[in-house]
Amino acid sequence: MGQTLAQKIIAKACGKDHVIPGEVEIANVDLAMIHDSGGPRRVKPILERLGVDVWSSEKIVVVTDHYVPEFNKETKAIQKLTREWVKANNIQSFYDQMGICHVVVPENGHLKPGMFVVGGDSHSPTGGAFGAYMFGVGATEMAGVLATGEIWITVPETIKINWSGKLNEYITAKDMMLYTCGKLGMDGGKYQAVEFSGSTISSLSMQERMTLSNMTAELGGQAGIIAPDQITKNYLNTVGVPEINIEHWRSDDDAYFLESHLFDAGQLVPQVAAPHSPANSIDITASKGTKVNVAYIGACTGAKMSDLRMAASVLKGKELASGVRLLVAPASKKDQQLAKDEGIMKIFEDAGASILPNSCGICAGYGSERLGEDVVCISSTARNFQGRMGALSSGVYLGSPYTVAASAIAGEISDPRNFIETKND
């Protein structure tokens, strides 16, 4: 019996030829990513208690993104501690206020196919877009990794999610994932490995693939992996990763999959998830006309360069509906600069958007900016749990950046395909 891509990567990390689903193994970690919230402030006391140094100052990447900007005594202290810890431990890769970890780490060439990576954040499956096995862990577990370079893993089964056909205009990876969450539920991934494949996936850009892998978290998978191809190689070239052989990093033809789900991209229409779960996703027709006060383009899921482009293509030359606030928090400084160069930031500003820092922002709900009482928000983010982004009485609808932009203009949840004609004028 052949092996799935997930098994192959885990086997390599365990120094074995084969691993068997269900067995507990100890794996060697190729890279550990931590951020300001779950990172230094939480692992430092544990490492001190253990009396050990970090296992490698080269294989740890630190990013500040949750408490950015620092806004009070507590958050200033957290960032001070983060910077001091990075220095004291001689950490070679530190990205301070450069954007959200899930975007900053790959855009700096830290991820490549076949790597076994842990991240101190639940959206760590994003790294699966690059053919890496990457998953999220909590702070104690991360401290264990930093101390030993090892982690226990129950070898997962693989669930295949296959998309075939061509996406229609204004339909995105975000719609694909909302649809999948609606169909399979937030525990549909069963904490196993999810592998995305099929002709639709092959034609997606890297950032769109990142959106798929990212929202494996909402699907309840441990990792959301995509076999590398020429598009992966081209991307890695642009971020300085040396030429790599990707031949081995695909599931064998005779590999066993726990489940296979086949979806038709050509049939997909814009999806919206009603409060308070991504699993509430259904066709946009069900929530069309719902009045919104806030439209949010943000987070690792929904404010990368490709997302900003989508939103801007709808907003160009348009004005916001009266009473609607449009907030845009580009996922990284690099993407914001690219957007500026392409004239996209100007489109947002002309439409009347407020531009927020390159951080997790309202999506994490950790900062000073949160949704007020009874606010209804349409958001390009991944997670709409009650109270996450603000008051318990606020409600968040999830949609693609196109849908968020169209809704900001209309003042109510709107189908972006209604803007196709205007665009073709």
Add this chain to the structure above:
Amino acid sequence: MTELGTVWLFGDDIDTDILAPGKFMSSDMSILSSHCLEAVDASFAKNVQSGDILVAGKNFGVGSSREQAAQALKYLGIKAVIAKSFAGIFYRNAINLGLPVLVGEVSDVVRSGDRARLEVSTGVFELVDKNKSVNCEPLPKFLFDLIESGGLVPHLERRFAEEKNSK
């Protein structure tokens, strides 16, 4: 490892924002834990007693990797969580913090306030006043040992001490 306490019953999909609200994530555990589960039961943090057992439906702990979700429960005195299923990261975090988490079909047969006994090693859950019991899935040995040693940190402490001694 036997736990005896009062049951707190919750539904499906209790998420990490309900367990550890983001707004209080920069605060101390004493403050953060006082808001644990308040979105679904405002009395929980105030009235929970050391030794109590939390029972829930499916996909408990869904969402973030913040381990404060499990830590807050432990801080408040919860001695074990039994759910129909757990979200993966929460499950790992709980074990690494030494909080027993068992998969079992208990939520349909208990009410909040029931007195219950749980034998963590075997997974046997008993309602002491009702003469009723449910067998939860026992933990795999590796994970049970981790919990029994108090979680990952004490486990690693022992490992590093042994490595030092053998040198």
